[in-house]
Amino acid sequence: MDQSQIEFRNVSFRYQEDMPWVLRNVSFTIGADEWVAIIGHNGSGKSTIAKLMNGLLFPQEGKILVDGEEVTQDTLWEIRKRVGMVFQNPDNQFVGTTVRDDVAFGMENHGMPREVMIKRIKESLNAVGMTEFERHEPHRLSGGQKQRVAIASVLAVSPRYIILDEATAMLDPKGRKEILKTIRTVQDERELSLITITHDLQEVTQAERVIVMNGGEVWMQGTPRDIFSKKESLIEIGLDTPFVSKLADHMKDAGLELSREPLNHQELLEELW
Numbered sequence: 001m002d003q004s005q006i007e008f009r010n011v012s013f014r015y016q017e018d019m020p021w022v023l024r025n026v027s028f029t030i031g032a033d034e035w036v037a038i039i040g041h042n043g044s045g046k047s048t049i050a051k052l053m054n055g056l057l058f059p060q061e062g063k064i065l066v067d068g069e070e071v072t073q074d075t076l077w078e079i080r081k082r083v084g085m086v087f088q089n090p091d092n093q094f095v096g097t098t099v100r101d102d103v104a105f106g107m108e109n110h111g112m113p114r115e116v117m118i119k120r121i122k123e124s125l126n127a128v129g130m131t132e133f134e135r136h137e138p139h140r141l142s143g144g145q146k147q148r149v150a151i152a153s154v155l156a157v158s159p160r161y162i163i164l165d166e167a168t169a170m171l172d173p174k175g176r177k178e179i180l181k182t183i184r185t186v187q188d189e190r191e192l193s194l195i196t197i198t199h200d201l202q203e204v205t206q207a208e209r210v211i212v213m214n215g216g217e218v219w220m221q222g223t224p225r226d227i228f229s230k231k232e233s234l235i236e237i238g239l240d241t242p243f244v245s246k247l248a249d250h251m252k253d254a255g256l257e258l259s260r261e262p263l264n265h266q267e268l269l270e271e272l273w
């Protein structure tokens with residue numbers, strides 16, 4: 001049986017015993033090569049899910065399995081090799097004085113041999129289109145470039161899953177576009193699952209599947225088309241941004257919510273941008 005997936009099995013979590021549950025009985029799977037977006041209003045539990053996925057936190061109830069292996073203190077390092085994370089603030093992710101040092105850092109932590117590291121630095125910078133910046137100082141890069149380096153650092157460890165937790169939130173539209181293009185290319189070229197946690201509904205349309213969180217529970221799952229065709233429901237849980245309305249109306253006008261044709265996300269996005 002192919003066990004390549006992240007599975008949340010009835011996961012409940014709270015930060016402290018005397019505090020309310022932040023996640024309640026959350027179950028879902030993320031398969032190999034899938035792109036899943038997790039959305040929901042502030043405080044709905046998205047970042048907590050991300051942290052549970054790579055063992056920054058552990059659930060009090062239920063299980064999280066990565067490729068069939070439970071995330072525990074004992075499996076942590078192996079899990080972190082498989083599940084990479086890119087965070088919101090690009091400036092908090094740099095430790096080295098050059099881009100190259102930064103990309104090497106994660107691999108050093110995993111004790112990779114030097115020859116492998118040299119090869120992977122080149123490959124991963126190439127994958128995010130940052131080859132010519134190898135000797136540059138990270139803090140001088142633009143926001144979008146910094147996030148591309150952060151993605152390269154994660155790619156260098158050769159994970160099967162990459163979580164981008166609000167990774168485009170601090171970027172300007174140009175930087176955001178850059179990152180979306182980068183992750184789309186990377187996912188096309190490698191066997192990778194992407195989990196994007198985002199407030200940016202433009203990002204969501206690119207995913208194959210969307211998980212909507214509400215009050216610590218999985219509230220809805222489906223294709224972007226399924227989700228956006230339920231505009232009223234999204235508004236009900238506080239996701240009433242002008243974008244939801246605009247996109248939902250656009251889909252309705254185009255008869256997309258009724259169509260069985262695959263939605264061309266790219267065309268739609270280019271039109272909206």
Ligand code: ADP
Nearest residue numbers: 015016022040041042043044045046047048049
């Ligand atoms: P989201 O990513 O959807 O905004 P989070 O997972 O960050 O949601 O937060 C879910 C809930 O957990 C919120 O009520 C938040 O206040 C609480 N929370 C998050 N981090 C901590 C923490 N370190 N300690 C205590 N409560 C926290």
